[in-house]
Amino acid sequence: xxxxxxxxxxxxxxxxxxxxxxxxxxxxxxxxxxxxxxxxxxxxxxxxxxxxxxxxxxxxxxxxxxxxxxxxxxxxxxxxxxxxxxxxxxxxxxxxxxxxxxxxxxxxxxxxxxxxxxxxxxxxxxxxxxxxxxxxxxxxxxxxxxxxxxxxxxxxxxxxxxxxxxxxxxxxxxxxxxxxxxxxxxxxxxxxxxxxxxxx
Numbered sequence: 001x002x003x004x005x006x007x008x009x010x011x012x013x014x015x016x017x018x019x020x021x022x023x024x025x026x027x028x029x030x031x032x033x034x035x036x037x038x039x040x041x042x043x044x045x046x047x048x049x050x051x052x053x054x055x056x057x058x059x060x061x062x063x064x065x066x067x068x069x070x071x072x073x074x075x076x077x078x079x080x081x082x083x084x085x086x087x088x089x090x091x092x093x094x095x096x097x098x099x100x101x102x103x104x105x106x107x108x109x110x111x112x113x114x115x116x117x118x119x120x121x122x123x124x125x126x127x128x129x130x131x132x133x134x135x136x137x138x139x140x141x142x143x144x145x146x147x148x149x150x151x152x153x154x155x156x157x158x159x160x161x162x163x164x165x166x167x168x169x170x171x172x173x174x175x176x177x178x179x180x181x182x183x184x185x186x187x188x189x190x191x192x193x194x195x196x197x198x199x200x
Contacts, residue, residue: 058196066196069099076170080181084125086135088170098156098164106154106166108193111142117179118187124173131179133187135172152199
């Protein structure tokens with residue numbers, strides 16, 4: 001079964017994380033990680049000695065996507081204040097954690113509000129939309145897909161290195177809400193894309 005993505009609310013405890021074995025593409029599920037070898041080629045030897053280079057890289061799937069192991073938050077539960085400000089959980093309660101034996105980094109973040117009834121905008125406080133929603137994760141707006149491949153702040157060291165996670169600070173706003181917020185309402189789904197190595 002594929003684990004639930006970061007913004008699927010209502011069925012998981014606050015701040016709970018789940019382990020994801022993932023194709024580091026634009027979906028939040030995938031497979032376990034391993035190392036792979038490339039097809040070898042012959043090297044010309046001279047005299048009675050020869051040399052063979054040894055290389056290592058992250059395993060890739062048929063589409064060339066890195067096979068990684070990491071956790072993402074099951075849910076980011078916002079509390080809506082009366083003025084529309086959204087208060088998120090502590091950053092330490094919502095982390096992306098590397099479970100791979102080598103460094104990885106977040107390369108992209110995209111957000112969908114499909115079938116939620118919310119309208120994702122750049123700034124809900126300035127929007128005229130009904131059920132307007134805007135939020136930022138570590139200062140990155142959810143309103144448009146974000147390229148994080150060059151952002152060192154999204155790097156994670158190998159599992160157990162002490163630098164193997166990225167804590168996520170969450171802030172946001174809502175406006176012109178017609179939904180019943182007495183109980184948690186699903187607002188969006190965030191999809192994370194990751195790759196082996198560090199930001200370039």
